[in-house]
Amino acid sequence: MEIEIATIGGYEEVGRQMTAVRAGDDIVVFDMGLNLSNVLIHDDIRTEQMHSLDLIDMGAIPDDRIMNDLEGDVQAIVPTHGHLDHIGAISKLAHRYDAPIVAAPFTLDLVKEEIQDEGKFQVQNDLIEMDAGETMPIGDRCELEFVNVTHSIINAINPVLHTPEGAIVYGLDKRIDHTPVIGDPIDMKRFREIGREGQGVLCYIEDCTNANKKGRTPSEAVARSQLRDVMRSLEDYDGGIVATTFSSHIARVTSLVEFAEEIGRQPVLLGRSMEKYSGTAERIGAATFPNDLGMYGHRKSVDRAFKRIMNEGKENFLPVVTGHQGEPRAMLTRMGRGETPYELDDGDKVIFSARVIPEPTNEGQRYQSERLLGMQGARIYDDVHVSGHLSQEGHYTMLDALQPQHVVPAHQSMKGFSGYVDLAAKQGYNLDRDLHVTSNGNVIQLV
Template identity: 80%
Template sequence: MEIEIATIGGYEEVGRQMTAVRAGDDIVIFDMGLNLSKVLIHDNIRTEGMHSLDLIDMGAIPDDRVMSDLEGDVQAIVPTHGHLDHIGAISKLAHRYDAPIVGTPFTIELVSDDAEEEQKFDLDNDLVKMEAGETMTIGDHGCELEFVNVTHSIIQAINPVLHTPEGAIVYGLDKRMDHNPVIGDPIDMDRFREIGREGVLCYIEDCTNANKKGRTPSENVAREHLRDVLYSMEDYDGAILASTFSSHIARVKSLIEFARDIGRTPILLGRSMETYSGTAKQIGVDFPSDVEMVGYRRSIEQTLERIMNEGKENFLPIVTGHQGEPRALLTRMARGETEFELEPGDKVVYSARVIPEPTNEGQRYQAEKLLAMQGARVYSDIHVSGHLCQEGHYTMLDALQPENIIPAHQDLSGLSGYVDLATDQGYTLGRDIHITSNGNVIQIN
């Protein structure tokens, strides 16, 4: 059976992930993501009203024309998790393929929400929910799709594995090794080792932190850091604001709990905060059921006015804007465009790091400077990454023992650390380490 891998998006940058694997006549697509920085650099862009061709020209979504080079039928579209760099282009591209979209329940709900906002295309593909640990048959030639549970900075993330007669294709984006997560089950290393013993033909790996030594800490490390920071503010009688990734349900849950511990009422403010946390509640995730969520601009302004009237010292707003996004609530607060008044000494907790990309770094820098101009005191980087550092990569290579490796999710400089560590493990660049770019097709056997 011929095995081909089309590296469509995410092989020259962080973002717009998309990979297709052809096993004989059957094709599985992994991820259809958005490169958000290509959108944020423009003012007042609304992607839901844009055509896919315009977004491709902008470099915002994958250019999937290479799919015409693969001889076969797409059997499934498989998003690994609910981050926009993995699902943000599904509403623009998936209608081109007569195939179901298969993901975990949380991911599928987010895909459905995104499809409802879409204005140019109808998403008529079947939406199929599959839990980690489950499998489904792909085509009629002995292929099977399996979901292996992993831990990441969003709940219900998986690494999909396409089992073929020639060996397994493991799509390894995105994960960290968390053996004691705040929400959900630990990473299933036992299953990865079993798959390694069965035989891995190719491993496609996320190299976000491949240049960083050591291992990525557990989410519980960030939780305890956050607890320490917020408890230190217990006696402060001014404003405390917090911002994190809206999709980071475990972190949002910790913020809610610690806000209440220090005698403040948490309120989630921002459209994406309402979307992700509301979806988590909807599917029965262990998440506080009584927290107030406000998503629309007018309602947010009314809520901020109420907070000012009832006393800032009684509340802890958890808001969007950790990357300094121009239209996000925290950035508008920093510019003085809301009813919420910041005063000298007020606390702003960033429970997120800046995504390492120039647009995000510049916007976050500007937002922090604006906050400081109002006298706010900023607490940065109360966070742990959702991606493997070098020791995690060594562990995965030892577990899987893949015949071939395709590094992904970075530019060339970001891939260099992974090439070095894979070389340490006996792999050779150009022989079984395949550095590629967007739009290429690699024949594996």
């Protein structure tokens, strides 16, 4: 059986992930993502109303025209998790393919919201919910399997396409976490089984976000402990405390809510994406929040919440807001510019339970946000966080578990691939033989 891999997006940058695997006449597409940086760099861009070709031209979504070179039919579109760099282009591209969208429950709910918000295209693909540990047939000779992984969002999976020539493991995005705050630990047992059963692993496509970082990525339990320590150290502070984190990081949001109550403050979730992700997680039963927890997304309701906080006393509340990357329209950025009813005073605390995504646009926006907050007297607690991606020791562990015949680094620029190339070389892989460093728009023929 011929096996080809089309590296469509995410092989020259962090974002707009899209990969297609052809096994004989059957094709599976993994991820259809957005490059947020190429959107945020423009003022007042509303992608919902834009045509896919315009978004392709500005580098915001994958250029999927290479799919015309693959001789087969798409049988499934499979997003690995609900981050926008993996699902943000589904509403623009999925309608081109007569194939269902297959995803874990939380991811599928977020995909539904993306489709509902779409203003340009009608996406009518069937939506199929599949849990980790389940399988579905792909054509007559292949099978799709979901393996549970841990990441900075709930319900993340690594899909595996089982073919007669061996398994194709699509390894974006994960860390090896044996003590997650929400959900099950990563299923390393299943990865080891896949590496040793049948024909083994023909190819492993790997997320290289932290491949230049030594050591291992800590568990979310470590971030939770750090966050509790910071929050308890502020227990006696009688001024304003504001926290920000990834809206999609439900485990972190639940920790912030819990610790706010521990120190006698009422948590309030503010911002459109904060309301969206937490509301979705609660609705499908993936997370539990207090009955009286306020979640406000629309501008007017957010400003009413801020006015209530100011009237009843900042010392009684913990606003958990959007804006950890300094996004221009996010709540924290507006607070820094003095555009909300919430007034920052000298000594007020701002907790960034997130790191800066290492990309120039984000770094510049985050720097500006912190400067604006500092000019109003705020004190910054930075990087109370652990990454959702493997560091070097995690990559060694995965290569040892899977023992793939071929490896394809993904989810980075050429510079970002360098650490992974070095560590894969130490494991016996050679460039252009079984280690395939590629770019967007290429096809790798494995069999």
